[in-house]
Amino acid sequence: MNADQPRRPKVVIVGAGFGGLEAAVALRRADADVTVIDRQNHHCFQPLLYQVATAALSPADVAWPIRHILREQQNATVLMEPVRGVDTAQQTVRTESNAVPYDYLVLATGATHSYFGHDEWAAVAPGLKTIDDATRIRRSILVAFERAETLADTGDRGRRLTFVIVGGGATGIEMAGAIADIARKTLATDFRRIDPRMARIVLIEAGPRVLPAFPPEVSDYVRRALEEAGVEVMTDTAVTQCDDRGVDTKAGRIEAWNIIWAAGVKASPAAQWLDAEADRAGRVKVAPDLSVPGHANVFVIGDTASIMQGDGKPVPGIAPAAKQMGHYVGEVIAARVAGRSADTPFRYRHRGDLATISRRAAVVQFGRLRLTGRIGWLFWSVAHIYFLIGARNRFIVAVTWFWSYLTYQRGARLITENDRPPQEK
Amino acid sequence: MNADQPRRPKVVIVGAGFGGLEAAVALRRADADVTVIDRQNHHCFQPLLYQVATAALSPADVAWPIRHILREQQNATVLMEPVRGVDTAQQTVRTESNAVPYDYLVLATGATHSYFGHDEWAAVAPGLKTIDDATRIRRSILVAFERAETLADTGDRGRRLTFVIVGGGATGIEMAGAIADIARKTLATDFRRIDPRMARIVLIEAGPRVLPAFPPEVSDYVRRALEEAGVEVMTDTAVTQCDDRGVDTKAGRIEAWNIIWAAGVKASPAAQWLDAEADRAGRVKVAPDLSVPGHANVFVIGDTASIMQGDGKPVPGIAPAAKQMGHYVGEVIAARVAGRSADTPFRYRHRGDLATISRRAAVVQFGRLRLTGRIGWLFWSVAHIYFLIGARNRFIVAVTWFWSYLTYQRGARLITENDRPPQEK
Numbered sequence: 059m060n061a062d063q064p065r066r067p068k069v070v071i072v073g074a075g076f077g078g079l080e081a082a083v084a085l086r087r088a089d090a091d092v093t094v095i096d097r098q099n100h101h102c103f104q105p106l107l108y109q110v111a112t113a114a115l116s117p118a119d120v121a122w123p124i125r126h127i128l129r130e131q132q133n134a135t136v137l138m139e140p141v142r143g144v145d146t147a148q149q150t151v152r153t154e155s156n157a158v159p160y161d162y163l164v165l166a167t168g169a170t171h172s173y174f175g176h177d178e179w180a181a182v183a184p185g186l187k188t189i190d191d192a193t194r195i196r197r198s199i200l201v202a203f204e205r206a207e208t209l210a211d212t213g214d215r216g217r218r219l220t221f222v223i224v225g226g227g228a229t230g231i232e233m234a235g236a237i238a239d240i241a242r243k244t245l246a247t248d249f250r251r252i253d254p255r256m257a258r259i260v261l262i263e264a265g266p267r268v269l270p271a272f273p274p275e276v277s278d279y280v281r282r283a284l285e286e287a288g289v290e291v292m293t294d295t296a297v298t299q300c301d302d303r304g305v306d307t308k309a310g311r312i313e314a315w316n317i318i319w320a321a322g323v324k325a326s327p328a329a330q331w332l333d334a335e336a337d338r339a340g341r342v343k344v345a346p347d348l349s350v351p352g353h354a355n356v357f358v359i360g361d362t363a364s365i366m367q368g369d370g371k372p373v374p375g376i377a378p379a380a381k382q383m384g385h386y387v388g389e390v391i392a393a394r395v396a397g398r399s400a401d402t403p404f405r406y407r408h409r410g411d412l413a414t415i416s417r418r419a420a421v422v423q424f425g426r427l428r429l430t431g432r433i434g435w436l437f438w439s440v441a442h443i444y445f446l447i448g449a450r451n452r453f454i455v456a457v458t459w460f461w462s463y464l465t466y467q468r469g470a471r472l473i474t475e476n477d478r479p480p481q482e483k
Numbered sequence: 484m485n486a487d488q489p490r491r492p493k494v495v496i497v498g499a500g501f502g503g504l505e506a507a508v509a510l511r512r513a514d515a516d517v518t519v520i521d522r523q524n525h526h527c528f529q530p531l532l533y534q535v536a537t538a539a540l541s542p543a544d545v546a547w548p549i550r551h552i553l554r555e556q557q558n559a560t561v562l563m564e565p566v567r568g569v570d571t572a573q574q575t576v577r578t579e580s581n582a583v584p585y586d587y588l589v590l591a592t593g594a595t596h597s598y599f600g601h602d603e604w605a606a607v608a609p610g611l612k613t614i615d616d617a618t619r620i621r622r623s624i625l626v627a628f629e630r631a632e633t634l635a636d637t638g639d640r641g642r643r644l645t646f647v648i649v650g651g652g653a654t655g656i657e658m659a660g661a662i663a664d665i666a667r668k669t670l671a672t673d674f675r676r677i678d679p680r681m682a683r684i685v686l687i688e689a690g691p692r693v694l695p696a697f698p699p700e701v702s703d704y705v706r707r708a709l710e711e712a713g714v715e716v717m718t719d720t721a722v723t724q725c726d727d728r729g730v731d732t733k734a735g736r737i738e739a740w741n742i743i744w745a746a747g748v749k750a751s752p753a754a755q756w757l758d759a760e761a762d763r764a765g766r767v768k769v770a771p772d773l774s775v776p777g778h779a780n781v782f783v784i785g786d787t788a789s790i791m792q793g794d795g796k797p798v799p800g801i802a803p804a805a806k807q808m809g810h811y812v813g814e815v816i817a818a819r820v821a822g823r824s825a826d827t828p829f830r831y832r833h834r835g836d837l838a839t840i841s842r843r844a845a846v847v848q849f850g851r852l853r854l855t856g857r858i859g860w861l862f863w864s865v866a867h868i869y870f871l872i873g874a875r876n877r878f879i880v881a882v883t884w885f886w887s888y889l890t891y892q893r894g895a896r897l898i899t900e901n902d903r904p905p906q907e908k
Contacts, residue, residue: 099629099898116541118895125673126896135675138629138898155633189899204524204563208580248550250560450886450894454879461875469875470543471551473524473563474614 066091067395070151070160072141073326074101074124077360077380078166084388086131090395093158095151097140099123102189103446105377106455108229110192111318112236113200113244113468117189119455122447141167144331146353162355162391165328165342166384169361169375172324172339179300183317186229193474195318199237200473202316203245206252219257220314222305224297225321226263227270228413231280233318234261235416238287243466259289260312262305264296264321269421271374271411276421279430283415297321323375325362332356337364346403348387357390359383365404373406377445382406414438417463491516492820495576495585497566498751499526499549502785502805503591509813511556515820518583520576522565524548527614528871530802531880533654535617536743537661538625538669538893542614544880547872566592569756571778587780587816590767591809592751594786594800596744597764604725608742611654618899620743624662625898627741628670631677644682645739647730649722650746651688652695653838656705658743659686660841663712668891684714685737687730689721689746694846696799696836701846704855708840722746748800750787757781762789771828773812782815784808790829798831802870807831839863842888 067090071078074096085092100121109115125136139153144165150157171185184194199221206218219241223234241257248254261268261284267277268284268291281291292309299306304313329336334350335343341364342350348363350356360380365373373379386404393400410424420438422429429437439459446452462468492515496503499521510517525546534540550561564578569590575582596610609619624646631643644666648659666682673679686693686709692702693709693716706716717734724731729738747764754761759775760768766789767775773788775781785805790798798804811829818825835849845863847854854862864884871877887893 099625099896116543116895117897117899118541121897123673123896126892129673135632137633138626139633153633189897193899200524201563207560208562208564208578248548248554448894450883450890450892453882453886454894457878457882458875461878465875467551467875469873469879470541471524471548472542472546472614474542474618 067161068093068159069162069164069391069395070095070158071164071166072096072151073166073168073360073362074098074136075104075166075168075360075380076377077384078164079124079127080381080384081164081166081359081388081391082128082131082134082384084385085392086133088133088392088395090133090162090391092131092134093137093160094124094128094134095137095139095141095153095158096124097138098188099125099138100189101127101447104187106442106446107186107189107192108232108236110189110470111186111195111199111233112240113196113471114236114462115455115458116470117193119451119458120446121189122451127447141331144356146332146356149355160355162394163357164384164387164391165331165356165358165362166360166380167326167328167362169323169325169339171319172322173319174322176300179319182302183224183300183305183319185319186233187323196470197473198316199240200471203241203249203252203254203257204473207249215252216256216258217303217313218315219252219254220304220312221257221259221316221318222312222314223259223261223318223320224300224305225319226261226265226268226291226293227320228411230261230263230320231268231284232414233320234259234284234289235287235414235419238284238289239416239466240468242288244468244471255288258314260314261289261291262295262297262307263291263293266294268293269413272413272421272423276423276428276430280413280415280421283419287416287419323361328358328362332358334358339364347390347401348383348404357387359387365406367406367408374408376411378409379406412438412441417466492586493518493584494587494589494816494820495520495583496589496591497521497576498591498593498785498787499523499552499561500529500591500593500785500805501802502809503589504549504552505806505809506589506591506784506813506816507553507556507559507809509810510817511558513558513817513820515558515587515816517556517559518562518585519549519553519559520562520564520566520578520583521549522563523613524550524563525614526552526872529612531867531871532611532614532617533657533661535614535895536611536620536624536658537665538621538896539661539887540880540883541895542618544876544883545871546614547876552872566756569781571757571781574780585780587819588782589809589812589816590753590756590781590783590787591785591805592753592787594748594750594764597747597749598744599747601725604744607727608649608725608730608744610744611658612748621895622898623741624665625896628666628674628677628679628682629898632674640677641681641683642728642738643740644677644679645729645737646682646684646741646743647737647739648684648686648743648745649725649730650744651686651690651693651716651718652745653836655686655688655745656693656709657839658745659684659709659714660712660839660844663709663714664841664891665893667713669893669896680713683739685739686714686716687720687722687732688716688718691719693718694838697838697846697848698853701848701853701855705838705840705846708844712841712844748786753783753787757783759783764789772815772826773808773829782812784812790831792831792833799833801836803834804831837863837866842891
């Protein structure tokens with residue numbers, strides 16, 4: 059290489075979720091070295107994670123190796139390593155074993171569960187953000203029924219078979235609906251000493267209605283659909299305490315061995331890494347071009363970024379928003395690398411909202427188009443299969459859903475990484 | 484219930500592998516209460532476990548909930564609990580939380596890895612017997628490549644990408660062939676800093692040839708096929724030491740981060756539970772009707788039992804043998820429950836042996852029928868799909884194999900249950 063030749067700019071992207079991957083792909087023709095760093099080896103399709111947690115799909119159905127997705131993008135290198143911090147003065151990303159230099163940095167590190175200051179609840183009320191979270195929740199749901207069957211003391215069975223889901227957003231209603239399906243249909247005839255249909259499933263939402271992102275009449279529909287499926291829905295009910303035997307709410311105590319947390323998220327520590335201004339959820343307040351004020355070559359996107367839409371509402375923390383931000387930032391960097399200016403601000407386009415309650419009932423809101431019931435479910439299924447990465451995954455998921463639609467069966471009812479059931483608590 | 488009515492006999496089966504399940508099914512029309520106890524909730528199709536360990540199949544593709552398999556057998560109850568011992572005087576099985584009474588007991592608890600007195604090797608050289616073993620090995624294979632890509636020090640990469648498989652039986656050759664496929668095909672173009680094709684794969688066998696259960700010319704064929712696939716095959720080479728940086732053999736040291744143990748098995752502790760006579764591998768020496776001498780109502784089957792065939796050779800520790808024993812014992816117990824005598828001794832019928840080396844090469848020996856190469860592979864595939872439990876699994880596995888046959892891809896390349904790669908050793 060000629061010593062006078064300008065060095066190829068280095069773009070580092072931390073996090074290979076929807077935003078980070080989209081940014082990498084948008085840089086595919088840029089004359090730059092792109093390095094994607096993630097602590098996992100796989101991109102996870104989070105909207106279907108609850109189906110792994112409820113034994114409908116296998117982990118490999120909703121996840122795909124990052125380096126395989128980018129294998130044909132010759133300017134992209136993938137490193138599997140946890141990131142420990144950012145040195146904006148030296149322009150390096152500090153990982154477990156390296157200091158990776160950057161000219162442009164994209165932080166797309168996502169969000170994690172927020173227990174609103176009660177991090178000790180995490181041990182008894184797991185949240186659902188990663189494949190490992192999903193298999194952990196799957197294990198605890200399935201073990202609950204297994205333990206109820208072996209328990210000599212029938213008095214404990216009720217508590218063992220009570221499932222509390224905290225949070226009435228999309229993840230919460232999807233988990234509640236799926237657990238109801240498991241208890242009422244999948245496992246209905248598999249036990250001899252207990253009747254899985256007697257399981258109690260309680261969805262607790264602090265606000266006045268479930269699915270607050272949707273119009274009120276959709277919330278009403280979802281609530282009725284959940285109740286028909288056998289879920290108790292409690293709104294305007296804040297959880298004040300979680301422990302290993304149940305939850306306290308403003309409306310009283312619920313004894314339950316199984317608590318699933320779907321109530322809140324907080325951003326990953328990107329704001330600390332950058333020493334940047336953050337909102338209450340820890341998201342970095344970014345400039346209109348998604349860069350960090352004071353660091354024009356550092357961008358924050360997806361669930362880690364806080365930015366307002368034109369109407370003053372925040373850009374929502376959903377997959378399409380992360381993808382749009384990733385694509386935008388990838389193009390901004392590609393333009394700058396090519397010596398072009400790029401000063402159009404980011405603009406979010408809201409395409410719609412989807413959520414599913416159980417087999418045969420979903421809600422879809424796309425502008426003025428609203429679908430519910432079976433048609434909604436069909437639309438929801440097709441949309442999710444379409445956006446899955448990899449033709450094999452699409453095909454396997456389609457077949458698996460069709461199969462379970464016909465049989466009510468869930469093919470991934472495995473209790474793994476656990477040689478024996480947990481000790482009596 | 485009338486107090487004079489005779490109590491229904493209780494049959495307890497410990498272990499829901501091939502033998503235990505077959506025994507339960509053979510008792511489906513018996514007037515008895517059958518209780519199947521297993522510490523896992525799933526029956527695992529062990530012959531395909533190496534495909535989970537090598538990222539070709541998902542855990543749920545080769546495992547199926549025990550209680551789902553037996554859901555229509557009304558006289559069968561399934562308990563997921565570890566068994567701690569047997570009290571032959573009281574006629575109870577001691578589990579974690581219960582004492583389960585029996586009139587007839589079937590111990591089908593299988594085998595585990597044997598390190599020939601060096602149990603400390605287990606930590607560095609995992610074996611392959613359960614779904615969790617398989618995901619653990621999958622993780623270590625995939626992490627090896629990931630770490631090699633991130634390593635700044637290129638000197639360490641060779642050791643990182645050396646895979647030693649100890650044991651040249653069916654599991655050993657299948658693992659070696661599959662790892663060669665991963666390195667030479669699946670991952671070939673996915674990395675930027677390393678060339679996965681440079682990985683070194685060494686199969687070490689203490690005896691004079693691989694696949695000793697097959698005729699010598701088949702062993703020769705398999706050795707050549709492995710070598711063509713890029714595996715170094717060392718026969719007549721005993722491993723004298725394993726540590727976290729490699730293995731010592733009589734032929735010298737091999738530096739390797741990745742060691743997989745496929746060399747020996749020992750029976751589960753059924754012999755200790757019963758205080759019964761065992762062979763060197765810990766298997767209970769059973770009577771011709773598979774009962775334990777001195778305990779006519781206690782049977783031991785499968786890999787936990789030691790019994791000779793008519794020709795003086797031991798019944799092999801393979802799935803068809805376990806199934807035949809399970810079926811036989813189930814029928815013996817059903818006859819006794821019905822008040823009939825059952826004194827035909829167990830007779831093993833050897834149907835054949837199968838093993839696969841990689842895509843497109845397998846060996847099949849059924850009496851005088853011998854198939855190798857593609858035809859062997861096709862036969863092997865069809866046979867394994869046929870014996871899988873559950874129509875869904877059969878279909879998914881068939882589709883997955885066809886897909887990976889066309890693309891060389893392995894759909895389950897997930898590194899899970901591990902938030903971060905292991906620390907440098």
